Amino acid sequence: MTSTSPPVLPQDCDGCPIRHRAVCARCEAEELERLDGIKYYRSFQAGQTVVWSGDRMDFVGSVVSGIATLTQTMEDGRRQMVGLLLPSDFVGRPGRSAAAYDVVATSDLVMCCFRKKPFEELLRETPAVSQRLLEMTLDELDAAREWMLVLGRKTAREKIASLLLIIGRRNATLKLVAGSGPMVFDLPLTREAMADYLGLTLETVSRQISALKREGIIHLEGKRRVTVPDFDGLQAIAGDDSDGGMLV
Amino acid sequence: MTSTSPPVLPQDCDGCPIRHRAVCARCEAEELERLDGIKYYRSFQAGQTVVWSGDRMDFVGSVVSGIATLTQTMEDGRRQMVGLLLPSDFVGRPGRSAAAYDVVATSDLVMCCFRKKPFEELLRETPAVSQRLLEMTLDELDAAREWMLVLGRKTAREKIASLLLIIGRRNATLKLVAGSGPMVFDLPLTREAMADYLGLTLETVSRQISALKREGIIHLEGKRRVTVPDFDGLQAIAGDDSDGGMLV
DNA sequence: CGGGCATTTGAGCGTTATCAATAGGTGTGG
DNA sequence: CCACACCTATTGATAACGCTCAAATGCCCG
Incomplete structure (x- = not known):
């Protein structure tokens, strides 16, 4: 966790890896230019906190690369993760001055930030942005409800x-991996972070992963690299119906 | 639950109880007229299902009066409520043809429905509507995350x-009740519905309510009418920090 | 090699689920 | 009008799942 060199920062939108999935996805050149005027890149090392819940937050933005988490904490220290932010996901809430959750970089992270005030203006004047943001927010709401x-x-x-499926699926979407063959991906979360996401203790997470491994449902290389030989089998264990909510 | 007369239907927006809080809140007369052209009222009796998950849904709409719930069901029958819809709350998702959840009228219910296709057009052309919907969706997302x-x-x-506080608070907001004195409200949910919301069994719900009653934290008249003499005390029990997330 | 951290594994316990019986409330029909 | 069915809610007994506390293992990096 002590990588010393900050991640390389991208300069413009042309080669941006999230150009067509982020909040700017529907923007034309002109709108992109306007966004360009209020944006700046920030990078964080794995483990760094992007913002603390309750702190003033004068930007919103998109995850360009890496992974961040949203967490709530109770006074006595119990924690619940309420969001897992992958590249293209939006961070922050227009119209609110303070962060509602802790945002933490789980891996090295690059964000494309927009100054909040001008972004809010832009939101009022640029339907391409506000409509894309609405769509993304509706997706997030569905994801949150599935998580409930x-x-x-x-x-x-x-x-x-369920967690393995979600990470595996999102990984497949991002990487545009072909659909067949065993699914392979890296767990971007520690056992503790998984526990925070799942409402479990880290011991229970560890035990259950060991059990799945023992039964051959998953294979592990090291602690993080996961292979899922039978995707449908894992879906059955997750309790998902096999067609998995194909909604349009 | 066998009320035979359908609830009285409102006719226009002027006297509408949710005029200034629903998706139409920011509309001017002209925009309201356009909405008027695609809207129709529907009423449901307590217990009726508004739509089944997976069914085609060619409208979206607002709860005008009464209470509805969103629920997910697993193949083996386990159920989780993922939304509690009070007057002014929005139902349905623009850009999606099938319902993602069961929507059930928990009390007698009146909805102001918009035909989906024209509403989606209107969303593209009427910032007052799309921006209000964005704001409401962001609020829903926050509520979902708090519920996580x-x-x-x-x-x-x-x-x-926590459930008592949420219902009590939303009740106070809707009714514009003065802030002091004991809080009194009706539980709009059966023990089973509460269990579905809370991820518990109905027996555990019943036991915990009995315990709170025994300890004098709440009083019950009948099974449904609740009095909370000490609001802060209840907040402490819910594990909420006393200032309760005063975010703008 | 040793310190620090993430993870695994074990033992015992507690909260909540499960199964079951009872109580209360409401509408219906004899 | 009372008996009964039906539904919701309460209460009890027991069991199981996941938590807590504890120790050991593996791993990275100085």
């Missing part, structure tokens, strides 16, 4: 399987 | 207290 089912009703085993 | 903390990390006792 996981937290409220699934067993520890099902929770782990 | 409840589901993932709170004890049964804390969950019950």
